[in-house]
Amino acid sequence: MNKCTVPIIFFAISIACNNKKDIENSIQSHDPVTTNMLPKPKVNIKTVGILLYDGFTTMDAMGPYQVLSELMGVKVFFIGRHKGLVSNTNGMKIQCDTSIAEVKHLDILVIPGGFKETYKATRDMELLDWIRQIDSTSTYTTSVCTGAWILGATGLLKDKEATTHWYGKKILADEFGAIIQDKRFVKTGKYWTSAGVTAGMDMSLALVNEIMGKKYTQAVMLDIEYNPKPPISGGSEQSTDKDIVESIRTMYDGAMQSVLHPEKAFENLKFDNTKDFVCGMPVKAGVSDTVHYKGKVFGFCSKECKEEFLKTPSNYLSKK
Numbered sequence: 001m002n003k004c005t006v007p008i009i010f011f012a013i014s015i016a017c018n019n020k021k022d023i024e025n026s027i028q029s030h031d032p033v034t035t036n037m038l039p040k041p042k043v044n045i046k047t048v049g050i051l052l053y054d055g056f057t058t059m060d061a062m063g064p065y066q067v068l069s070e071l072m073g074v075k076v077f078f079i080g081r082h083k084g085l086v087s088n089t090n091g092m093k094i095q096c097d098t099s100i101a102e103v104k105h106l107d108i109l110v111i112p113g114g115f116k117e118t119y120k121a122t123r124d125m126e127l128l129d130w131i132r133q134i135d136s137t138s139t140y141t142t143s144v145c146t147g148a149w150i151l152g153a154t155g156l157l158k159d160k161e162a163t164t165h166w167y168g169k170k171i172l173a174d175e176f177g178a179i180i181q182d183k184r185f186v187k188t189g190k191y192w193t194s195a196g197v198t199a200g201m202d203m204s205l206a207l208v209n210e211i212m213g214k215k216y217t218q219a220v221m222l223d224i225e226y227n228p229k230p231p232i233s234g235g236s237e238q239s240t241d242k243d244i245v246e247s248i249r250t251m252y253d254g255a256m257q258s259v260l261h262p263e264k265a266f267e268n269l270k271f272d273n274t275k276d277f278v279c280g281m282p283v284k285a286g287v288s289d290t291v292h293y294k295g296k297v298f299g300f301c302s303k304e305c306k307e308e309f310l311k312t313p314s315n316y317l318s319k320k
Contacts, residue, residue: 055117
């Protein structure tokens, strides 16, 4: 058998077989060279969970999903902040059949980034507690892009070397105590973090390399034809025209203000309630979300309080 056909057979086997036992039996019937393409894993990995939440960036999740799905015999799946449809930053909806409430252990956790909703997730105590729980037994805990904000909010990146999207580095350092590295991806013990969006694929390939070795990783790269050659130089602060960098930074700064100070977006509105119906916080202390209900405008301190109100608005209004 010609060695050039090995990658083809290798991935044909992976597609045809449903479980590890089937894969091993199929490999034994092929050329010894094929067997060498599938070495014993250096690290035992069975499950890879990729977190999805409303507002995630598509490639942050889908890039690692594609790469890590090439690990034979490993279950790679999405885990929603909630079950059902989850929307990305552009409104595309992904059906998620598993929620964080149902998952108690993962060998690898991947946390994708986004922007506004990602930063808000750094205040989601239930989600942060779940990540800490998963991390307590995981082999690797990872983030892509500003997913490092969420990981950082757990305290797990404090005083550790890490990276994130170029715009998000200051927040990761100032608010979450990470030691910023200007690298495509960073490994610090069990924690892996990547720079923005596309860097998640590089990080995932590095994980495959650590788990399965160089030849297997090259076979994965060939299968997905990962050989990037952008048409022009760019893609980082250092390789992009300074005027463009500052223009994009200003755009992000403006958008970030509405996240850091949501109350300012509603400071000129008149509300029909003096207190948050759910938590009792005075509206004058600051509103971050609103509801238009039966011709009236009600202010709430958070999205969570608003959603709780919307479950049974009549009950809250009867106590008004």
